[in-house]
Amino acid sequence: MSDTALPGSKNPAARNLFAALQLDTRLLGMIGAFIVLCLVFNVFTDGRFLTPRNIFNLTIQTVSVAIMATGMVFVIVTRHIDLSVGSLLATVAAIMAVVQTDILPPILGLGHPAIWIIAIIAGIAAGVLIGAFQGWMIGYLSIPAFIVTLGGLLVWRNVAWFITSGQTIGPLDDTFTMIGGIGGTMGETASWIFGFLAVAATLWLQIASRRRKASHGFPVKPVWAEVTMGVVTTVAILGFVAILNAYDIPTARLKRIFAASGETLPEGLTMGYGIPYSVLLLIIITVVMTVVARRTRLGRYIFATGGNPDAAELSGINTRFLTVKVFALMGGLAALAGAVAAARLGFSTNDIGTLDELRVIAAAVIGGTALAGGIGTIYGAILGALIMQSLQSGMAMVGVDAPLQNMVVGTVLVLAVLVDIIYRKRTGD
Amino acid sequence: MATPLVEMKDMCIAFGGVHAVDHVTVDLYPGEVVGLLGHNGAGKSTLIKLLSGAYKADSGEIRINGDEVHIHSPRDARVQNIETIYQTLALADNLDAASNLFLGRELTSPLGFVDDDRMEAETRKIMGRLNPNFKKFNAPVKALSGGQRQSVAIARAVYFNAKILIMDEPTAALGVHETQMVAELIQELKKQGLGIFLISHDIHDVFQLCDRLAVMKNGQLVGSAKTTDVTDDDVLGMIILGKCPPGATPGPGALVDDTVVG
Numbered sequence: 001m002s003d004t005a006l007p008g009s010k011n012p013a014a015r016n017l018f019a020a021l022q023l024d025t026r027l028l029g030m031i032g033a034f035i036v037l038c039l040v041f042n043v044f045t046d047g048r049f050l051t052p053r054n055i056f057n058l059t060i061q062t063v064s065v066a067i068m069a070t071g072m073v074f075v076i077v078t079r080h081i082d083l084s085v086g087s088l089l090a091t092v093a094a095i096m097a098v099v100q101t102d103i104l105p106p107i108l109g110l111g112h113p114a115i116w117i118i119a120i121i122a123g124i125a126a127g128v129l130i131g132a133f134q135g136w137m138i139g140y141l142s143i144p145a146f147i148v149t150l151g152g153l154l155v156w157r158n159v160a161w162f163i164t165s166g167q168t169i170g171p172l173d174d175t176f177t178m179i180g181g182i183g184g185t186m187g188e189t190a191s192w193i194f195g196f197l198a199v200a201a202t203l204w205l206q207i208a209s210r211r212r213k214a215s216h217g218f219p220v221k222p223v224w225a226e227v228t229m230g231v232v233t234t235v236a237i238l239g240f241v242a243i244l245n246a247y248d249i250p251t252a253r254l255k256r257i258f259a260a261s262g263e264t265l266p267e268g269l270t271m272g273y274g275i276p277y278s279v280l281l282l283i284i285i286t287v288v289m290t291v292v293a294r295r296t297r298l299g300r301y302i303f304a305t306g307g308n309p310d311a312a313e314l315s316g317i318n319t320r321f322l323t324v325k326v327f328a329l330m331g332g333l334a335a336l337a338g339a340v341a342a343a344r345l346g347f348s349t350n351d352i353g354t355l356d357e358l359r360v361i362a363a364a365v366i367g368g369t370a371l372a373g374g375i376g377t378i379y380g381a382i383l384g385a386l387i388m389q390s391l392q393s394g395m396a397m398v399g400v401d402a403p404l405q406n407m408v409v410g411t412v413l414v415l416a417v418l419v420d421i422i423y424r425k426r427t428g429d
Numbered sequence: 430m431a432t433p434l435v436e437m438k439d440m441c442i443a444f445g446g447v448h449a450v451d452h453v454t455v456d457l458y459p460g461e462v463v464g465l466l467g468h469n470g471a472g473k474s475t476l477i478k479l480l481s482g483a484y485k486a487d488s489g490e491i492r493i494n495g496d497e498v499h500i501h502s503p504r505d506a507r508v509q510n511i512e513t514i515y516q517t518l519a520l521a522d523n524l525d526a527a528s529n530l531f532l533g534r535e536l537t538s539p540l541g542f543v544d545d546d547r548m549e550a551e552t553r554k555i556m557g558r559l560n561p562n563f564k565k566f567n568a569p570v571k572a573l574s575g576g577q578r579q580s581v582a583i584a585r586a587v588y589f590n591a592k593i594l595i596m597d598e599p600t601a602a603l604g605v606h607e608t609q610m611v612a613e614l615i616q617e618l619k620k621q622g623l624g625i626f627l628i629s630h631d632i633h634d635v636f637q638l639c640d641r642l643a644v645m646k647n648g649q650l651v652g653s654a655k656t657t658d659v660t661d662d663d664v665l666g667m668i669i670l671g672k673c674p675p676g677a678t679p680g681p682g683a684l685v686d687d688t689v690v691g
Contacts, residue, residue, distance in 0.1 A: 216550040295542040297535055300524075304532055307523035314483060314519045315533035316504040374523035 026368055026423065030383050037387065041394035049394055052247035056273060058389055059244070060181030063278045064089075064341040065356060066385035069363040070289040071333035073381045074326045076364055077306040079373035080138060080145035082327065084152030085334045086356035088130055090160035093338035096123035097169035097348030100176055116176035123335040130156065131331020132324050139323030153357065161350060170347030180343030184277040188245045191274030195241035198283075199234050206230060244279075245272035278340045282382075285336070290378045302326060306373035362409075363388055366416045370424075432495040434459045434624040435593055440479055440489035449475040450486075451648040452681055457593070457624040462615060464639035464656075465628045466668055472648040473628050477595050480626070481513040482506035493593070507534075512586035513595040520578060522571040526563075527552040529570055530585045555584050559614065576607030583614060594618065594625045600634060612638060632664055646671045649682025 041049040048054060068085050075082045100119040108115060134152055138145045171177075178184025186194065206226065213220050221229075248270045249257075258265045293299040305312040305319050313319050337356075342348045367384030369376030391412060395405045433456040442450045450472045457463050465473040478484045480491065482503040491498055493509050500506050506513070513519075520529045527548040536551070538544045549566055556563040560580040570578055579599060586594050596615075600608040615625060615638055629635050635642055636656050643653040644667040651667045654677030663674035673683035 212546050216546050218546070218549065291542075295545075297537070297543060300528060300532075300535060300543055304521040304524055304528070307521035308519070311519040311521050311529075312532070314481075314503050314513070314515065316502070316507060317533055374521070 024377075025427075026420075027377075027380065027383075029423070030367070030380065030387070034383065034387050034390070037390055037394070041390070041398065044398045045394070049397060052243050054393075054397075055243050056182075056247045056276075058386070058393060059279050060276050060344065061393065062385050062389040063181070063276075063282045064337040064344070064353075065359045065363055065389070066282055066382050067285055067333050067337040067340065068330075068356065068360040069367070069381035069385045070285055070378050071330040072360045072364040073289075073367070073369050073376040073378055074293075074302050075145075075330050076361075076369045076371060077373055077376045078302055078323065078326055079306055079309070080323065080326070081361070081371075082134075082145065082149045082152075082330050083357050083361075084134065084149040084156055085330065085337075085360050086353040086358075087153050087156035087160070088127065088331060088334045089338040089341060089353035089356055090350075091130070091156040091163070092123045092127045092335040093342040093348045093352050094160040094163040094169065095126050096120065096176075096335075096339060097172060097342060098163060099123075100173045101169055101171075111174065113175065115173045119173065119176060120335075120339050123339055124332050127331040127333075127335030127338070128328045129331070131334070132328035134331075135324035135327025138327065139320035157354075160352075164348065164350065166350055168347050168349045170345075172342060172346055172348070176339070177343045177346050179277050179281060179340055180346070181276050181278050181340075182273065183343070183346075185244075185273040186275045186277065186280065188272045188274050191241050191245055191272075194275060194280070195238050198237050202233050202237070203230055206233075241275065244276075245274050247273050249273055278344070281336065281340065285333070286378055286382055293378055298322075298325065303374060306375075308374075359385075359388060362413045366413065368420060370420075433457060433492075434461075434494060435480070435626075436490075436492040436495075437476070437480065438490045438492070440476060440491075441487045442475060442479060442484060443487060448648045450479065453489075453645065453648075453650045454680070455643050455650070455653065457626060459592075459622045459624050460619050461641065462619060462625045462627055462639045464635035464642040465626060465645065466630075466632070466635060466642055466664065467645035467651075468668060471645040471668075473645050474597055475648075476645070477513070477597060477626060477628060480506065480593075481511060481595055483513075507589070510590060510592035511595065512589060512591035512593070513597070514579070514582045514586060514599055515597050520570050520581060523569050525549075525567055525569055526556070526573075526581050526584075527566065529581055530555075530588060532585075534589065551588070552584070555588050556580065559584050559587065560610070574607075575602040576604065576610060579603060579607065579611060583611070587618070592623060594623050595628075596625060597628045598630065599627070600629075600631070608634075632661055635664075636661070643680075644668055646682050650680030651682045652677040652679045654678065 038050060068089070072082060072085070096119045099122045100115050104112070104115045104118060130152075134148050137143050137148045185191075206229065210220050210226060220226075249272070251265070251270075254269070254271060255265045293302070301312065301317045301322055304315070305317060305322055309319055338353065341352055345352070363385035364376065364381045365371065365384070366387055367377065367380030367382070369381065388409065391409055392405060395408060400408070435457040436454075437456070438454050440450050440453045441448070453472070453476055455463065455465075455476070465477065467473045475484065479486045479489070480500065482500045482505050485501050491500060498505075498509055500509070500511075503513075521532065524532070527545065530552050531548050536544045536547050553566060556566075560577070563577055563580060565573060565577070570581060573581070579602075583599075599611050603611065615627070618625065627635070627639060639656050641653060641655050642659075642664065644651040644664065646668070651671050652673040654663075654674070658676035659674055663676065666672040666674065667677070671682055671684045673679035
């Protein structure tokens, strides 16, 4: 996971540079591939790919799959698979839609401020319960995860159909739809504040970690390497905020917003969208899941079980209950992803989340999660989801035919795994 | 030497009609190494898994320092300060030495988060004692040699103050130098008053390291003896034929006819 050697490097200076930075070369490779991909699409779309508007759209299109991909990392790391996430998303989205349009309004009144949160809580509860049930069948009844979730793929897709009688449910609650993407953004000022807080937090973590290592007498990176890392993360975070802020809200829409509060739009005023709430949600989930993976016993046991299930069992880890926890977590994340997906559409449709299981698994695998278990990172899965989405929408923008798009995406998935295998063989990792 | 550290009396376990362990009785005193010998499938690993909590006995009685205990899981065994070093090493290959050493018993910060730095510091301390050449603290144990991996497994037992140590073929995967290192470590642990069960195929190993030996065949105890009272050939006869020599105490699995001859 944390490899410091640069494979195949002929240049000793570069080797020292990267070794000093102690970067994950695998991650660097992925970021490099992603940047190349973006630049190529940018050329072929005459500069339309790397505009604030398209980057904004890319991020909100990625959120739903990326949220689930973080959970899929844990599932695959423990040597399981979950084929049911797309269908589970549909069931949970249907439950949330019915709760907020059919059940709650007669009780609380239409547009009551508590509706959205009750709907989401109901959805998460349903997702966690369904996930835990599937995990129980896998862990305690020893039915292979492939079979349980293949059954789940059919069952939950049609439970969703059953709940809604096949109808599209909506329009959804106004507050609820704000977590969908463009309908709910933080605005420029709040986005900058968030950006600076994030920079302060990452720098503080970096310094704290260095001090802790030094206090135990461990070797630490040279100061210049730490400073470089700090500058790179700062630029990346603030650059991301700046890009999202640079996408201006269209004047017609601004006029409507001002008209709604009884004011007129001052001449020449422009406002950027800033960070969408859905992206904020994804950032929070990423941080939480990374902390779980690296700093909690649960995460440690997930990776230990994936690396050697017998050793984990002999060390007193309850691997059966661990399976239940992992699948329950996956269910909860599918519920959040379902909330984002339904909110983005404004409706809960019958085919919501179709084929998402494949996108989610592909994102995790492209992001470096090994199907043999024991290896995987949360940030890798997010990057994997971003690469998949960029590929898909980039080709659509270039005007590649739909069948060709899917052929390319499928090929890229297989090639990415091949490159990963070759990389691991070379580094012996 | 009044009360044995461990007494396993009349232990039985069967898997689908096969009596893997059939009324076996063994004991172990503090500061003693007892070798368990036998063919593959003789039941020695199974017997020891009853003590380490990996299997649950069908019948029998385990006493630690004279008190009867019930061991149903690896966790129960750890409570009794029983640590096991398995043939297959039982390490999670993808994790580093510190994570493996503390697996299942992680050190945590006041907020409940895993404290990797403190665990690494503790690991460096104990490895400095056991195997000063050990340097790869941040690599997954997959990248370590057989001997280094074995020292991680042994460090785990030593760090948590094991009183009873079970070693299943501890030198099977090791080179000459590394085997020597493990042998020295066993002597060191003996001096500290630990009781060690050593499972081995290698008779020379057993004669070099053990004070007593017990031989199993087809799930039954052939006999037990002090290593000073028997010869290599005697022990081979016990393993292959189930013949108990005069210097040994016969068990239920001994060939009755041959014992008369001696």
